[in-house]
Amino acid sequence: MPRYALLVEYDGRPFAGWQRQADQPSVQGAIEAALARLEPRAHTIAAAGRTDAGVHGRGQVAQCDMDKDWDPFRLSEALNYHLKPAPVGILACARVDDEWHARFSAIERRYLFRLLMRRAPATLETGQVWRVNHDLDAEAMRAGAAHLVGLHDFTTFRSVMCQAKSPVKTLDEIRIDRVEGPAGPEIQFRLRARSFLHNQVRSIVGTLERVGAGAWAPERVAEALDARDRAACGPVSPPDGLYLTGVGYPEDPFS
CATH class of the missing domain: 3.30.70.580 (Pseudouridine synthase I, catalytic domain, N-terminal subdomain)
Structure with a gap:
């Protein structure tokens, strides 16, 4: 066939x-x-x-x-x-x-998460972005995210329903950019790894949002990671704004 x-x-x-x-x-x-x-x-x-x-x-x-x-x-x-x-x-x-x-x-998965910062409802982009009504500190979030890059036990940042055999994963990259989107200022998170745990991206984004809002110090992300305890995770972001943007293979089948 x-x-x-x-x-x-x-x-x-x-x-x-x-x-x-x-x-x-x-x-x-x-x-x-x-x-x-x-x-x-x-x-x-x-x-x-x-x-x-x-x-x-x-x-x-x-x-x-x-x-x-x-x-x-x-x-x-x-x-x-x-x-x-x-x-x-x-x-x-x-x-x-x-x-x-x-x-x-597949040898790589890439995700994008769009977080819109404005007080008014998203209206035209409902379901396409996670809207928060406060500004976020991108530099603080980058400092928090730095603790997550590399090989770690991500028990804290995976769903209790995750069926992966091991919580140990290598997160190759988290890039955090502040951009002017079509509906207003956005924080865009781009994550890259060979594979991800169930709810790993949303758990990371929700936790980093707390850092950007000033509710968490960047160092608390490292403490949460080291705890290897789901209860140490910050809020899990909604699925709104999360996109699987690409998959990498040894040879691109579409090239």
Whole structure:
């Protein structure tokens, strides 16, 4: 069966997450339903990351196995046609080796979190940003984030429901920038690692927001990390504003 890599963009708001749900809409379910319109049978696809309810995708990567040897462009066009009106788009499609796997072949995941600072409601960007009604100190947050870069036991910053075998992960980068977004000033967090624990990004962002607001000293982030205790974590940010922006592979299947 020919295998294809799919570069997927989606608005996470209408979905209960990436993973197929028995009684709720999911991104995986929407794509599998579109595939079944092309080849009428049950389809099971895999993705690089199982994003939670409300989390968006700008560079999610998935794989599908087809009976027919499809031209990749025609497959992406046909999927986009049958995905309507769901807010899911196939940005690119490529034929890959049978051994290639969207999840297990990946060597890097990249996330963006957008935090909007203004008192008025987000209105046009509802669900696309986390709005706070106070200003944040980006430099203080960078100082706090510095304690998290590298190889650590991230027990404090993972959900109690996380199914990962080990809480030890290497966080390669946290970049924090203050930018002028379309709706006002934003703090944008960009995180990069081979893999992430469940709720790790949202736990880190929520904790760093407390640093930026002056409620936590930057050094308290190191203390929370060292505690290896979920109770030591700051508030967990909402999914609004979180995007899976890219997945890295030894060779880019879409290049």
